[in-house]
Amino acid sequence: MxxxxxxxxxxxxxxxxxxxxxxxxxxxxxxxxxxxxxxxxxxxxxxxxxxxxxxxxxxxxxxxxxxxxxxxxDPLAGHIRGRGTAAETMAAACRQCHAWPPVGQNLQAPAHARAGVSCLSCHQSGHQAAKAERLLRGPEEQLCGSCHPRERSEFSLPFAHREGRSPLPCSNCHGIHQELFSSLGIPRDPQKRCVSCHGEKGGPFLYPHPAGEVGGCVRCHEAHGSPNPQLLVRPEAMWLCLECHAQVPPSHNLSNASYRQCVACHAAVHGSHRSVRLFTE
Structure with missing residues (x-):
């Protein structure tokens, strides 16, 4: 005592x-x-x-x-805040110092808070002699993958967002501490996030591809990984094109293999400065 x-x-x-x-x-x-x-x-x-x-x-x-x-x-008397508390209570303590965006924003984010994820679910408190960057408890793909196993497994597919054998850090695309966006930091226009790395696909184009304008890159591409080249959501580009362009011209006989290679002629699939039909530049 x-x-x-x-x-x-x-x-x-x-x-x-x-x-x-x-x-x-x-x-x-x-x-x-x-x-x-x-x-x-x-x-x-x-x-x-x-x-x-x-x-x-x-x-x-x-x-x-x-x-x-x-x-x-009296060590047995009195409650010490922060021991076994709920996610939001824990976040309130961290928010005393980490109150400025982007760090402070997600400390009240509904998705993580509802799931009982607190700051200490991913970060060490600093009580330990921690040497990890940002006091993380482990690599991002392990921390995020513990709650998002499907997305983590997709990085193992033949075509994925990887650097060598390592998945790209989740925070490259997801603003983990931002609740001002949808889908944990992905902008409501998801194309904006993709073109931050793939700028040549973002235009602006005189004739943009409406699919990208409406549904974003994920209308045609998987975000984490795919069994298909270019991370396509379908094994062949033709089947992807036909989802929006079911009314093909009568001259395009799909029984002929040459007409099943849509991108052979409509190669400017992200946008064109030449033709509304996205012909090759």
Whole structure:
């Protein structure tokens, strides 16, 4: 049991830190949780706080866990916020420092919050001697894939968004901490996200392909992976074209193999400056 006398002595050592009511300071917390406090001070969060305003590091434990005076006097008394709390309660603690977009936005995002996903589901708290980038608990494809197994498996298909054998990081396309967009950071016009890497496909064209204008790139291409070349959603381009262009001209006899190669003539499938029929430039 923590002796009240010792608690009073330690509290006096941080009295000049202008601690809020009910706070006892990191020094008192470290008297019982020395390893945790030291690891935090040496980690990214602690180093950032040490360089910030005076007294921020001293208040660090209770900034997330709540005032600790009652807990310090009697470890069995008082609830320390942040232990076993709901996703939104956890997010509220993180949002005290990470309140600016894009980081702060998704901390209240309905999709993750409803699923019980909190900041600490993906990030370490900083109590550990963490060396991972952004304090992630693991590679993005593993973290996201633990809840999105179908999307993770699609990266193993013959054609996928990969760098070598490694899937592209999910955050390349998904703004994980942004709720201002649909589908976790994918803009409501999904073509905009794709053309950030595939700029030559985005135009502007004098004659754009209406499919891309209406449905975006995912109207014809899979986003994560596909068994088909170019990540197409159909094995052959003809079947994809016929979904929108079922009324082919009588001159286009589809029993003739040459007319089943739509892109042989209509090669400017993303858009053309020459013809509304997307003929080759």
């Amino acid at each position: 923590f002796a009240p006398f010792l608690f009073a002595v330690l509290s006096a050592t941080v009295a000049g830190s202008s601690l809020p009511p009910g706070f006892v300071g990191r020094t008192v917390c470290a008297s019982c949780h020395e390893d945790v406090a030291q690891a935090f001070a040496n980690g990214p969060h602690g180093r950032a706080m040490a360089l910030s305003r005076e007294g921020v590091l001293e208040r660090s434990c209770e900034s997330c866990h709540g005032p600790g005076a009652q807990h310090a006097q």
